[in-house]
Amino acid sequence: MPPHGRELRPSGSRSAYAGTPGAAAVAGGPPTSTTPPPAPRAAPRSPTPCRPRRLPGLRVHARFSSSPQNSLAIIRPLAEAGFIAPAPHFANLSGQDVYNGNQSKDVSEVITRTLALNTAGDPLAGHINTAVGVGVSGHSMGGMTTHGLLTAWPDARITAAIPMSCVGMGNPSPSVRAKVLFTHGDRDGTSPISSARQAYRELPAAKAFLTFRGAGHSNYFGDSRTVNTFVDWMRWSLYGDTAARDRLRSDATSSTTTWERPELRSSYARLRTRAHWP
Template sequence: MAMNRRTFLGLGAAGAVAAVHAYGTTAATASSLAPADAPTQRFAIGVREYAWSRGSRRLTTRIFYPATGTPGGNPVVNAPIADGVFPICEFSHGLGGNPESYAPLVRPLAEAGFVVPAPVFPTTSSGTQGNVQDVYNGNQSMDVSQVITNTLALNTTAGDPFAGHLDTTTGVGVAGHSLGGMTTHGLLTAWPDSRIAAAVPFACVDMGNPSSTVAAKVLFVHGDQDTLTQYSSARQAYGELPAPKAFLTHRGTGHDQYIWSGYNHTQTVATYVDWMRWSLYADTAARDRLPADATSNTSTTTWEAVLTSLPTGPIVSLRSRASNQYVCAENAGADPLIANRTAVGDWERFDLIDLGGGAVALRARVNGRYVCAENAGANALIANRTAVGPWETFQRVNNSDGTTSLRAQANNLYVSAGNAGTAPLIANRTTIGPSESFDLING
């Protein structure tokens, strides 16, 4: 894996440690079983510790889980497991952290009905010297795979309290912050685990090319002023992955403020938990809540998502009624689109992708990139984006004369072949005329 894909994380850079919460009292174990379903209630939290290992690497793992009792208290050691069958969602701590220091991200999952194994990594947890190479050489990603294997095995381990309580059919979730986020992304790329169905890397960097053996729904969460794990690297990782995927940006913030109570913590947790509910419980109501979860504070967050795999066609060319010339991804997509070509070649062909509900995206055949209403429609359209978000989404309008107009979702204005086609296309018109009307020609 080329090192220039990643930002190296030095000792002390990642994994801010919050106050450790006491476990509380010990309780006896007991349980009865119920079918797996998306819970509607909040659970109390139990915790059990397992002394596992992978070869010579000690993997002390604390498993947090839905428990009987009154919600809202500290985790109770060996508390009775709540009735039900629950999905598994592993969590990886950052440098100098441990499962307790990441309580703001671990506890909400257990309260929502997930079994959360959280390993204490042997070289990057609190009290260690912090060997960050164990992330770059894949040790921590392979540690997580071992923890997943061991946790799944508990479902059929006679006498273990988790026996019969673990969902082993829908895949598992993984999440982590900073070095833990990189560990998580490594499981999708360089050290893939095909059992993963959902992933949330917080503040990660790009750990490599996506693996074709992993089909996971992936949510990235990052601060755009992060100086420890570069935002641009996470954006690259996002662009490389296929849908379903999403990106929650905390604007104007750094490496971890949005995780702890306070700054945008509510948006982080609501989005993260609903992502896992959708991915592992097939909870479509949770999926539909995601945009509101992420943008309840719209002044400081940005939500981008492609929640369905995109079809590939049909291939079309767009001929402007104003100039009778074809729209071109000028300079192989490096320059703004302009309706100035008399014939159709590679630069004039686009995949017209149906996003549902009348929404479409255009992907230039010449470079495989999506047309963007740049700067929320204030700048000319350009085919330069690797993923579909609001700026790459257009509402298709079928006009009575057989032409098509495109209204940008970013600003609700129509795309116009400016100055009768002599100027670049821009989404800046409130009404439809010849400059906003295009013949869509297949092939």
């Protein structure tokens, strides 16, 4: 049992989500939406296999009635990119668990248990680089859980985070130094984009914000722009993949999206010289 007594049920098929040994994703699924997603700009690319012995990028998603199967649009590309993708189901999740920190703390427990497989009698033993940090992400309450891990209930192991359709959960913690990508629909009636934008402004670089103009709370979730940007953000943040870093702008750009990284405006020449940002 996790530290707060709420059951974490495995998805039942971890092998379905296992990529090249060395990286990982934890997930549930987005809410069912009757609104069709926006037309994709292009089909998601086939990710390039990654070298072994990289650390898990743990993708965490949580929402009422969610399931790992509802997040396969993100989980499978992550696994194909070389991330290990365990997918626990957070049973009996409530909004109170998110706001009081229990959910963020349970996610930290998932991270601990996944990293422990590196020394356990498990096929992943010896294949996890525990020195480079982990990545987390989630949609809606999962996005709030993710932001909570950067703020009110920090986990210093996190070096990459993608809060999707979230509201802010507190002030940034100095103990967490992560590259953070926010994604949000500007017509989200459930999680106001204004709260996510405030959370974005408060965080230090490196960070980015991808807005889907005209989109609501969840209908951009499986869009190719979401998937491509998501995977390349994790590849860059956890693998140090500079080719993925250089693709981010084109991944996110379309006639109905806005891609922002304000630090470019003040230090573009210096960063370009150092080849730190595309």
